[in-house]
Amino acid sequence: MRPDHPAADQVGSRLDPYVDRYAARALGMTASQIRALFAVASRPEVVSLAGGMPYVAALPLDVVGELMGRLIIERGAVALQYGSGQGDPTLREQICAVMELVGISAHPDDVVVTVGSQQGLDLVTRIFVDPGDVVLAEAPTYVGALGTFAAYQADVMHVAMDDGGLVPEALQEALADLAADGRRAKLLYTVPSHQNPSGVSLTPARRRQVLDICRQADVLVLEDDPYGLLGFDGDPLRALRADDADGVIYLGSFSKTFAPGLRVGWALAPPAVRDKLVLAAEAAVLCPPSFSQIAISTYLQSYSWQEQVKVFRKLYRERRDAMLDALPAALPPGSHWTRPAGGFYVWVTLPPGLDATAMLPRAVTARVAYVPGSAFFADGSGGTSLRLSYCYPEPERIREGVRRLAGVLDQEMQLHETFGVRGGLSGAHPRGQPDAPGPDLR
């Protein structure tokens, strides 16, 4: 605008009357062209290997329906009423029994029922993390946790992982680097079993090491365990919390073993923390949904729910196999990928130079979708990787999706060979909301 312009002092419109009133933490909440692409991924023409929706169609819906109908008729006056901020006492007892399966011995008084484990994550971050505080997390880490940490303006530092999970030496190094800077980490956030997004699990030996390191450094561990009962081989992996009641806050969920739509998870915390979590939970939502809690409690009590978990395990195992069988022929030389022993996801790392973020529009054109690796890093790095989920599509669709992905990768290799560089979309989100799909994407 030239200064001598006739209307140089004209005030424009920003189409948002609240633009100067938002909190600083809302600055990163912007539209993203990567997230917009997931709008296409939700269409049935697209094979979505992007979402993380459990395959709830495998539930005995007739049984669940009958159970819920009876629940309203017989206990509607309780199920439709407010409940305790800490959660239904009967359900908390049952949650303790569920946690015994991953080796945890706990008292129902130390359990706080939450609106999905995502709320547990939010509440723990709320009571522990001030803006600028350091949170350690695996590299890569769960995108929903990054969203929460961003909302509380945490400084997320990633710690390297390999096929055995979080690397203890890297954790020690990160803590030493922080100490050298006169800083400390408030939390280590970890998904030790069948991690989202990598599909990798922390080995038993490393579990002990990680606990020791955190105990010595006085870092609280936030263990997120939604997939703990969804291992494909043998007994469930022993939770970190099973071996450290004071240094670990444990988050559990019914979203993968039963139904995410009921939005029920829990936090298990030492008593002092638990009291604060209850107060924080009451401030946030008053109480977790009574209907959902009683429905889950009734389901656990009256249905062979562990047999149902076996059904899920078998189903997800078949889909994992379909994906792992299809990948070798589809991925370019120099790619590597994880072989998950449970959970929902395979993490693929492409040869150097290829960029899964820049490639996503082409994939959407080819009617296949995935989540670029950059979504799982606080700084938007990780663009050479991508997360493929096998939880929702049928095996034949998974095979078709991987076939389509192969064509996309072939073209991307050609582009890379032609130009010798990756595209320019990586790191497109400076901070704030990561470039990941919403929870309802198939």
Add this chain to the structure above:
Amino acid sequence: MTQLRYALVLAGGLSHERAVSLRSGRRVADALAAAGVRVEIRDADAALLPALAAHPPTAVFPCLHGALGEDGALREVLELLELPYVGSLPDACRRAWAKPVAKAAVRAAGLATPPSVTLPRETFRELGAAAVLDALVQRLGLPVFVKPTQGGSALGSSLVQEREDLPAAMVSCFAYGDTALVERFVNGTEVAVSVLNRGTGPLALPAVEVAPDSGMYDYTSRYTAGTTEFFVPARLPDAVVHDVAAAALIAHRVLGLRDLSRTDLVVDDAGTPWFLEVNVAPGMTQTSLFPQAVVAAGLELGEVCRDLLTVAVQRHTRRGSDG
């Protein structure tokens, strides 16, 4: 008075701009409902044609962005079905959709448009990217603007200041399409001029000036309320205001567009308007430019959309009686 029994807004589709289209469609549908029109909104998918056959609307308002919606294909289908619809005929859409074609047409009509080079992906592969890019920079200079020849919402577009950044920009561009338009960057005031024809001849609405905080009117600046400052009317001298309006009307006319369009231009320091591109299905979201121009003209979006539907029905009726 033509009766609009019920109008159908088409939104969604499978293009990269699906999310934007859904928002445009919702806004147009809401505006039409507020103007007293019975309206439904529907995706463009395999269920569309059976639904149109079973329950034909009085007229269709396409709000599909990207291919199918803007390349003329959907309108060809509406022609096949003999359904009245708002907007340009298929061949006009095809001309406007292909940015190099539209640029050539407006240049021939006397408008300035930045010098550009159009190159498919294969050219770089066959002739060697470095040599082609060097030739390109020699011809156009720097900075340049790289964008897919087709598509909107600035997807796959980037401003390149340095030669070394050009390969990455090309790769990003080719993620959205197989042919790139590399255009000399013209620094200046970015404006959009919407053209509306409610049956009485094309009228240029007040120019909307965009001033994104980031300096780039990219996807984030377009669809995050608060991140771009809009000036309506644009902060331009009266003579230039007249020139940009005239330029948009020329583009609308020479490309054979009808009912509505939006022409994007940049006005340089000398006051010359440079044509960048034209949209036959302009965005209608809460942050889009066409609705702002409508309001600035003292009109109601719902009434404008209703009038366009009415014009479409009348046109269709006339054609039927002529034929």
